[in-house]
Amino acid sequence: MKEPLDYADLINRLADKTRRNQAIVLLVGAINARDLAKVTLKPGAKEALIQGLKHANPKVRWWSLQLMDHLADESFIPHILSVLDDPVGKVRRHAVHALTCDVCKPDRCGLGLSASIRTRIEEVAQFDSDERVRKEASTALANWGRA
């Protein structure tokens, strides 16, 4: 009999580069961008990724965003938005990327972002304490709607 997946453990493994790739395959069923674009997430995996955004280890938070960037599920949007307040600049920057980048998404089709999300990204571009995060947000605004 197949063991049920321990999603919390798979999320923990995202912090460990020697076990990360295998964890990703078990978690979402794919590893490269092309296959990730076709994945239908199991509810447990989806919830685990959302929990991953609040993990104590910033590497796990970053990798959860990385997977969300490629999976492009619009139900992730409110969760990714809350990461714009993450204490770690590198994580906030990747949250801006995951929300605004089209290149990693299936068919290069970006998320459907509302005007209020644009306003939030404008706030980040102006007020984030980390210059690299502000720059990521400014670049996203400059390319907004230009898929």
Ligand SMILES: [Zn+2]
């Ligand atoms: Zn991307």
